[in-house]
Amino acid sequence: DQQVKQNSPSLSVQEGRISILNCDYTNSMFDYFLWYKKYPAEGPTFLISISSIKDKNEDGRFTVFLNKSAKHLSLHIVPSQPGDSAVYFCAASANRGNTPLVFGKGTRLSVIA
Amino acid sequence: DAGVIQSPRHEVTEMGQEVTLRCKPISGHDYLFWYRQTMMRGLELLIYFNNNVPIDDSGMPEDRFSAKMPNASFSTLKIQPSEPRDSAVYFCASSLGAGGSPNYGYTFGSGTRLTVV
Numbered sequence: 001d002q003q004v005k006q007n008s009p010s011l012s013v014q015e016g017r018i019s020i021l022n023c024d025y026t027n028s029m030f031d032y033f034l035w036y037k038k039y040p041a042e043g044p045t046f047l048i049s050i051s052s053i054k055d056k057n058e059d060g061r062f063t064v065f066l067n068k069s070a071k072h073l074s075l076h077i078v079p080s081q082p083g084d085s086a087v088y089f090c091a092a093s094a095n096r097g098n099t100p101l102v103f104g105k106g107t108r109l110s111v112i113a
Numbered sequence: 114d115a116g117v118i119q120s121p122r123h124e125v126t127e128m129g130q131e132v133t134l135r136c137k138p139i140s141g142h143d144y145l146f147w148y149r150q151t152m153m154r155g156l157e158l159l160i161y162f163n164n165n166v167p168i169d170d171s172g173m174p175e176d177r178f179s180a181k182m183p184n185a186s187f188s189t190l191k192i193q194p195s196e197p198r199d200s201a202v203y204f205c206a207s208s209l210g211a212g213g214s215p216n217y218g219y220t221f222g223s224g225t226r227l228t229v230v
Contacts, residue, residue: 032213034213034218036218041223041224042223043117043206043221043223043224044156044204044219044221045221046213046217046219046220049150049213063144064209065180086188088157089155091218092223093211093212093213095190095212096211096212097210097211097212097213098210098211098212099211099212100158100161100211100212101146101158101212101213101218101219102158103148103155103156103157103203104153104155105153105154105156106156109162
């Protein structure tokens with residue numbers, strides 16, 4: 001059973017617009033959440049994280065929002081750029097981030113120029 | 114640091130053969146993870162080590178899979194005998210914490226694409 005779900009396998013967005021990637025989780029013990037970005041033939045690279053004590057974390061064009069009551073998080077990319085085209089993975093950890101990361105299946109983002 | 118180094122990058126083997134995947138973690142990282150990526154299951158954790166000791170291998174699919182970490186700078190994942198359903202991309206990752214180092218999570222290698230024919 002998938003504890004971390006990314007229900008959209010793919011997303012296309014026009015350059016300059018906002019990209020919103022969504023992630024849902026079922027395990028209420030998760031308290032640390034991360035987003036990874038993966039280009040073809042490369043390993044995933046860390047993008048941004050958020051602890052459950054916050055509901056928002058921002059880093060440049062990237063913002064992650066956490067809604068604990070809905071067990072939902074989202075990644076916003078504004079403005080989207082062609083170089084953002086990649087697969088984005090949502091991941092979660094429990095016990096104040098002391099358990100191995102559980103990943104979603106990923107969402108492929110295509111930013112169209 | 115050169116990052117997490119995995120070898121080989123690609124492996125094509127015949128069903129029934131033994132396959133060994135290798136990983137060199139980042140120096141100083143005390144956690145090492147083996148993940149497998151498939152279209153159906155995404156990124157799934159196979160096994161992880163802390164200070165060279167296997168902590169949880171419940172993700173290893175079958176007895177055909179085994180992993181070792183003889184020292185802090187080297188780990189192997191072995192499949193014997195290999196089967197076509199083992200075809201996937203296998204990633205090794207290292208970090209300073211089980212859930213990832215603060216502010217940068219895990220560092221992944223580039224992966225080994227395994228094809229079993």
